[in-house]
Amino acid sequence: MKFRRLLIQEWAAATGNYLWSGWGSLASLCIFMAIWELTAQGFGPLILPTPLDALATLARLFEAGEAGPEILITARRALAGFGLSVAVGSLLGLAAGVSMTASMMARPIITVLVGMPPIAWLILALLWFGAGDGTPIFTVFIACFPIIFVGAMQGTRTLDGQLKEVAQMFGLSTWMKLTDVYLPHVVSYLFPAWIAALGMSWKIVVMAELLSTEDGIGAALAVSRSHLDTAASMAWIVALVGTLLAIEYLLLEPIKRKVESWRTL
Amino acid sequence: MADAMTMTAGQLRISGLNHRFGYQRVLEEIELSVKANEAVAIVGPSGCGKTTLLNLAAGLLTPWEGRIANGFARPAMMFQQPRLLPWKRTLDNIALGLKARGITTAQRNAEVARLALKMGLTVEDLDKFPSALSGGMQSRAALARAFAVQPDLLLLDEAFSALDIGLKSELYALLAAERAVNGSAVLMITHDLMEAIRLAGRIGRVSYCSDRTFETIEVIAE
Numbered sequence: 001m002k003f004r005r006l007l008i009q010e011w012a013a014a015t016g017n018y019l020w021s022g023w024g025s026l027a028s029l030c031i032f033m034a035i036w037e038l039t040a041q042g043f044g045p046l047i048l049p050t051p052l053d054a055l056a057t058l059a060r061l062f063e064a065g066e067a068g069p070e071i072l073i074t075a076r077r078a079l080a081g082f083g084l085s086v087a088v089g090s091l092l093g094l095a096a097g098v099s100m101t102a103s104m105m106a107r108p109i110i111t112v113l114v115g116m117p118p119i120a121w122l123i124l125a126l127l128w129f130g131a132g133d134g135t136p137i138f139t140v141f142i143a144c145f146p147i148i149f150v151g152a153m154q155g156t157r158t159l160d161g162q163l164k165e166v167a168q169m170f171g172l173s174t175w176m177k178l179t180d181v182y183l184p185h186v187v188s189y190l191f192p193a194w195i196a197a198l199g200m201s202w203k204i205v206v207m208a209e210l211l212s213t214e215d216g217i218g219a220a221l222a223v224s225r226s227h228l229d230t231a232a233s234m235a236w237i238v239a240l241v242g243t244l245l246a247i248e249y250l251l252l253e254p255i256k257r258k259v260e261s262w263r264t265l
Numbered sequence: 266m267a268d269a270m271t272m273t274a275g276q277l278r279i280s281g282l283n284h285r286f287g288y289q290r291v292l293e294e295i296e297l298s299v300k301a302n303e304a305v306a307i308v309g310p311s312g313c314g315k316t317t318l319l320n321l322a323a324g325l326l327t328p329w330e331g332r333i334a335n336g337f338a339r340p341a342m343m344f345q346q347p348r349l350l351p352w353k354r355t356l357d358n359i360a361l362g363l364k365a366r367g368i369t370t371a372q373r374n375a376e377v378a379r380l381a382l383k384m385g386l387t388v389e390d391l392d393k394f395p396s397a398l399s400g401g402m403q404s405r406a407a408l409a410r411a412f413a414v415q416p417d418l419l420l421l422d423e424a425f426s427a428l429d430i431g432l433k434s435e436l437y438a439l440l441a442a443e444r445a446v447n448g449s450a451v452l453m454i455t456h457d458l459m460e461a462i463r464l465a466g467r468i469g470r471v472s473y474c475s476d477r478t479f480e481t482i483e484v485i486a487e
Binding site: 162163165166168169170171172173176180181184185262 | 324340341342361394414
């Protein structure tokens with residue numbers, strides 16, 4: 001009974017803390033909106049529409065049934081590329097981290113991949129895949145891959161040798177070593193890498209769409225630019241950033257909290 | 266020579282052991298045996314390769330030269346630091362070796378709870394992560410983790426050196442009690458002669474130590 005009361009107290013405290021940190025973010029968001037509003041008033045609606053104008057335009061786009069499908073198309077492409085690089089990057093990074101030789105061989109390749117500008121990949125992707133889903137998905141994948149790969153590799157490499165000895169001494173099977181020793185440690189490197197890659201995927205997908213496709217937020221941005229419709233451009237940008245924030249804070253953050261609960265206690 | 270050195274069940278035999286890290290000689294001409302039920306302590310100054318000897322005996326390192334025949338079926342080791350997995354609750358940490366043996370969750374939880382209570386850990390402690398435990402409690406958990414697998418050979422690497430005197434003697438008593446139940450042999454490394462006298466039936470001293478190398482072990486007490 002006492003134990004249960006303790007759990008409830010702990011949970012209440014954690015939730016309270018989370019809400020309180022939420023107020024902090026809300027306050028900084030309000031300051032950001034205020035600066036936007038002030039700048040907009042100074043420069044006029046052609047240069048920068050006010051936040052309310054942008055939101056009203058976005059609401060109108062939703063009502064007209066234009067925004068929803070475009071956002072879904074963009075999210076689908078970004079998430080497909082991101083998911084692909086999460087799967088491939090995490091697995092290969094783990095494998096490379098386990099072997100010294102593999103990580104030394106991977107290093108220069110990763111440097112090349114990181115150094116290669118996404119726009120160059122985009123050009124290649126256009127030649128290889130043409131206009132369609134393939135181009136944005138591939139560009140997102142190839143841009144996110146090195147970030148996740150390096151995260152997984154570093155995580156595996158930095159695992160405490162002492163804990164490996166414990167695992168060997170107590171006769172842990174390869175599967176148990178992976179799930180009980182390697183993964184819990186690697187995850188604390190993987191999650192930041194995943195979140196960085198997710199942000200990256202959202203930027204890349206819009207760039208790819210702007211240049212290669214006829215649908216999605218990127219294409220909509222290209223249209224609103226050609227119409228000199230700044231309010232619509234801002235509306236699309238708000239929609240884009242909003243989706244990214246929703247996915248990060250409603251999907252990844254709760255998973256991270258759950259998986260990393262041992263750090264906070 | 267090889268025929269005379271065949272593995273004997275319930276016995277650890279080290280013969281003609283030489284070990285190096287790169288060009289650094291660490292161990293030279295070590296002869297040592299530990300029989301079932303026997304407690305052997307090796308004393309000597311720090312930095313002479315005692316831990317290396319224990320790691321070799323545990324099979325964590327491969328010897329450079331010589332032979333190590335470990336005929337014990339269930340060796341367990343308690344390291345210099347508790348080395349609990351920080352992302353596992355105390356219960357799951359203690360149960361690690363049992364889980365590796367494929368024992369079911371319910372069975373190992375019951376076994377761990379019984380053992381942990383005997384070792385002075387509380388039910389609340391079992392639900393905590395290691396970072397929330399005091400140093401002494403972490404050592405108890407590490408000892409419990411080693412006992413949980415009912416070892417027939419227990420390797421202790423200065424396991425008690427960082428603890429205060431009261432806790433030490435309490436853990437000595439726990440060790441003696443568990444040994445009485447499991448009949449485990451012990452090979453322990455320490456720089457505390459009193460600890461060796463208290464726990465071991467046979468004490469070996471590092472006979473010569475310079476340049477971080479030790480040569481042979483001289484038995485100073487039976």
